[in-house]
Amino acid sequence: MHKKVAVILSGCGVYDGSEIYESVITLLRLDQRGAEVQCFAPNVMQLHVVDHYSGDEMPESRNVLVESARIARGNIKDVREAKVEDFDALILPGGFGAAKNLSDFAISGAQCTVQPDVLAFAQAFAQAGKPIGLICIAPALAAKIYGPGVICTIGTDHETAATLAQMGAQHEECEVSDIIEDKQRKLVTTPAYMLAKSISEAASGINKLVDRVLELTVN
Template sequence: MNKKVAVILAGCGVYDGSEIYESVITLLRLDQRGAQVQCFAPNIPQLHVIDHYTGDEMAESRNVLVEAARLARGKIKDIREGRPEEFDALIIPGGFGAAKNLCDFAVSGANCTVQPDVLAFAQAFAQAGKPVGLICISPVMAAKIYGPGVLCTIGHDPETAQAVTGMGAQHEECEVSDIVVDVSRKLVTTPAYMLAQSISETATGINKLVDRVLDLA
């Protein structure tokens, strides 16, 4: 039977939403493996809007769900409509939006909180023992989802790793082409663009993550 996988997006674009390459690679691999996918996003304003050409902040407001719909070709739901019991696994791509819109790690660091709807949704998977994949910067939410002792990776950036351990997680260094698996919690993480220098490098680790998540489901 095909696995049903929920994917949480955080907007559209590396600097203020979900990282587009990471999101597309994730969705592509899930499709290649025959998974049924439903994308979700919180129906909230973005922290801010970044001009991806200049890198400057723009004087406008955008909605996370509306922007994420671009990545999902419109096939997306408000995360408050999601029913975790209907899915076998959850995956959250990275991008600054994961640290700005899904949680406030970009602002608060180790003192961050996860957006309530996202936290409740992800914790439902954790509590049910269903596999979860966190990509790139998304593993900074691991300790908030699972509690102290959870094993994860963001690659080998010392400052971010220190913040992750400060929240109570165990951090394991990892190359871009590999994954780290917390076997008891069924959590799979990979560095992706925390380390990647190309889209092909990113794909190597994400494909491994998707495959392992599906195998654990």
């Protein structure tokens, strides 16, 4: 029986949404492993819009769900429609959207909050003992999902790791090609573009994360 995996996106583009390479690598690996995937995103406005050519903020507004649909080729749903009982696992790619749209970590740091619909869905997986994979900066949500003591990684960035520790997470340094697993909580994390210098480097850890998340699903 195919494993069913929910993937939460946060827009389209590294600076204001989902990191596109991380998202596509995740979706590709899931497909290669025979998983059935449904993408979700919160139906909210982005924090802001960034011109990915110049790096400048743009004087316009965009919707996270609508922008995420670009990556999902239109096959995406409002996360409010998501039900934990329909899935075996959950994965969140990174990109600044995880810290700007799925949460306000980029603004509020250790005092951040997570978008309520995203938080409720992720916490339902945690409470059900179903595995979750968090990629790149997405582990910033780990302590909000699981509470104090959760083990995760964002790589080797000491400043960000210190902020996660303030939130109650236990950070472990990790190379780009590896994963950190909190065995008790069935949480798998990998640094991806927190460290990656190329798409191949990002893929090396993401593929391991996807494989391990699928292994952790209950038969």
